[in-house]
Amino acid sequence: MVVLGIESTAHTASVGIVDERAEVLGLASDMYRPPKGGIHPREAANHHVELLPGLVERALESARVRPSEIDAVAFAQGPGLGPCLRAGATVARMLSLAWSKPLVPVNHCVAHVEIARVLSGLDDPLLLYASGGNTQVIAYARGRYRVLGETLDIGIGNFLDKLWIELGGVFPGGPAIEKEALAGQELWPLPYSVHGMDVAFSGMLTATLALHAKGAARPDLAYSVEVTAYSMLTEITERALAHRGHGAVVLGGGVACNERLKSMVRAMVEGRGGTMYAPPRSLCVDNGAMIAWTGHLAHRAGREVPVEASAVEPRQRTDLVATPWRGN
Secondary structure (H helix, E strand, O other): OEEEEEEOOOOEEEEEEEEOOOOEEEEEEEEOOOOOOOOOHHHHHHHHHHHHHHHHHHHHHHHOOOHHHOOEEEEEEEOOOHHHHHHHHHHHHHHHHHHOOOEEEEEHHHHHHHHHHHHHOOOOOEEEEEOOOOEEEEEEEOOEEEEEEEEOOOOHHHHHHHHHHHOOOOOOHHHHHHHHHOOOOOOOOOOOOEEOOEEOOHHHHHHHHHHHHOOOOHHHHHHHHHHHHHHHHHHHHHHHHHHHOOOEEEEEOHHHHOHHHHHHHHHHHHHOOOEEEOOOHHHHOOOHHHHHHHHHHHHHOOOOEOHHHOOOOOOOOHHHOEOHHHOO
């Protein structure tokens, strides 16, 4: 079985093709980079509309499969930016109709879990999901993925983007802050906002900018932000592991590519006798292959929708999406 998946939840337009063994046959992606400031949803959507047809062709070409060999078309239904989601869904509907293939909606967050789960070989891991719009600790229980903890204000990636832009940089902020932090030496005290299983980043943003206005060096601020923010994420992940009683953790999302975050979580998990897995960067960031693989699981479990019932859901919650392929 071969499934084509389309990812378009935010800045990245991506098309992936996978088979029933989760082998990535083809993957073509392109990220929208605004000339200044953060992501403008409409401009990002226009980018996706322009690029997705060519990305479909590139993915098919690299996979060496013909449209007739595609068994289903999957798309990211939510959560995400409405205009961006609609751009991807429109292309998926067109392909479904043109090729006479089933149309399969996929939850973006669940897709991060499933691609990491199959690549790691871990049957029931906890997911630390750290991306632009989402910061969640997710685990499976009673037929669905449950959110054990999450951000109370902005996603960790959005926080890093906003901070970097305010410090004079350009989007995206995460990779730039990671590079800047390597030269940091002084650890400035910043708000450590952990509320049970939840976290918050807006206070850290305000405090960091205040320190910068007083003359704190940018590398030191980047270093301090990474240490503080990633300690918060490591803490709630450890608390979730203690709650579950077993120690397997996978990472997902663009921020999860950060080496400091990976090393902190790995040290914590292995210190508890557990296992941590981080997918390769191309499959950790937003990508069409994870949508295709989760679409394969959903389609195999009987999940497909007619075009008229395929509306996107920008605020779709991870814990409101059924996952029949997991069973009980």
